[in-house]
């Protein structure tokens with residue numbers, strides 16, 4: 001604890017990931033804006049909505065004019081008064097998963113688990129990289145993918161049975177090419193990749209559908225099932241929605257010119273009331289090669305000059321870099337001037353029917369093309385679906401999609417509720433109000449003269465359209481969730497380490513190495529509304545009662561940074577998962593916050609529930625319907641280091657894995 005409290009912010013500690021730079025040129029900081037936003041942060045959510053929900057009404061910044069004037073040592077209400085019934089655990093630097101007393105956590109379906117009992121067993125390494133007996137691309141296609149991320153549990157059956165058997169659907173965000181091919185942290189040299197190795201990497205991407213069953217309390221097994229399925233970077237898909245027939249998405253390839261192939265970098269996710277899964281495509285840009293570089297100072301930067309009219313769009317999404325060495329052998333990932341349509345086919349939300357293994361996944365273009373972190377679907381009282389989404393890049397935006405009608409009515413007419421509707425981008429005003437700006441062709445300057453010939457072009461170029469509408473640049477929008485007990489929407493903003501970022505009331509720290517969580521309530525608690533009121537739920541960091549003055553509003557004993565995964569469970573507990581730098585360089589972790597017990601500073605009670613292993617992010621969280629089993633993912637344990645978690649049957653490489661958590665007395669998780 002001393003270590004946590006005493007440690008100043010050190011930017012050199014921060015692991016930068018590919019989202020952690022800006023490709024938004026329209027966000028130069030301005031001193032007047034900084035001053036104005038600091039002075040206007042006495043916001044928000046005053047009285048009304050929280051009182052209506054029967055909660056305390058203290059506003060986070062009601063009387064806190066200075067940017068970081070967090071009082072030290074203020075009394076807080078006794079713990080245990082609200083939704084959180086477990087004993088908070090300490091931060092950890094260990095190589096084991098720790099959960100509170102009275103709970104048990106067990107690894108489940110690590111990378112390489114065969115989908116069927118007669119499937120290929122996990123053996124690390126690739127034959128083409130010199131590892132005799134290692135798994136091939138064909139093996140990997142029949143095994144759980146690498147680097148587990150967003151995840152949902154689809155129950156099978158009803159009543160008690162629904163919580164004993166279901167489909168676990170898991171995103172696989174990216175691959176560690178060293179572990180995958182050489183079974184060590186060492187990546188093959190760029191020239192050493194054979195097409196077989198590229199295919200194995202592509203097979204380790206995508207989504208796994210795995211039928212699972214609880215044998216005895218806390219012990220789950222993979223069930224042999226015709227539902228068990230892998231979706232990879234090579235799975236045939238289709239487009240739907242307003243941009244489906246756009247020439248911008250047509251490569252002209254004889255076999256699949258107008259139909260996309262595969263999904264990559266599936267980070268967070270969503271799930272619909274009609275029983276489908278939404279896999280979101282995040283950092284698709286780095287898979288592509290063919291973009292030259294130029295020197296700026298000592299640095300090699302991507303140079304789009306030769307791409308002519310396509311340069312602006314490629315630049316806005318930061319396309320290029322060939323991070324996975326795919327493009328030399330798989331030309332689909334090699335761009336050339338005049339030949340860029342393949343990259344436009346990524347950056348979408350992909351709808352998957354997990355119950356029908358023969359179904360073709362559909363890329364839903366109405367939800368826009370961004371670096372989709374997740375897609376949380378909320379159903380309104382009138383049966384419309386509202387999809388909340390973040391675009392994870394420094395200074396990028398938050399979005400929502402609103403279906404044009406009741407989802408059951410639309411589906412009865414043979415229409416998808418994810419094709420028919422309006423996409424909006426968020427503006428967070430400094431006075432605590434907010435506006436949803438529609439991305440509709442012909443409105444708000446989205447005209448042919450501005451580069452948008454039709455609605456398809458607005459959607460393919462979502463980021464450029466949102467720039468025109470002057471949306472609010474955010475500190476890397478990650479997961480969204482809706483608390484079903486209050487209607488409040490939550491969004492994690494993981495961090496923004498740039499010292500030249502734009503500062504605004506919704507993103508008040510510069511730099512913001514620890515991140516924060518914003519929340520809002522739609523006007524009238526109507527999720528189709530085009531206005532809202534927002535406040536800052538919490539600012540992460542070393543703690544307001546630490547000596548560090550880092551602007552955090554949480555207590556030092558609850559210190560965390562880089563909030564990413566987020567889920568409000570059916571009771572309203574807000575589960576927070578971290579990915580990246582933590583105060584005191586402790587392992588990534590999962591905490592729970594209780595919005596019903598705001599303290600005298602207007603800050604919710606927070607308790608640490610789980611600590612991961614060294615190098616791993618904690619991501620993906622869902623329970624069975626009875627809330628008595630929780631599934632959480634640990635991604636990239638070791639992260640290139642020597643950790644070998646979860647050390648199953650003598651396997652000495654680290655493997656991303658799900659963790660099954662139960663309360664030993666069979667109670668609801670979190671109580």
Ligand code: FEO
Nearest residue numbers: 267282373392478
């Ligand atoms: Fe894949 Fe933005 O985390």
Ligand code: CA
Nearest residue numbers: 267268478564
């Ligand atoms: Ca994430």
Ligand code: CA
Nearest residue numbers: 478494564579
């Ligand atoms: Ca992240």
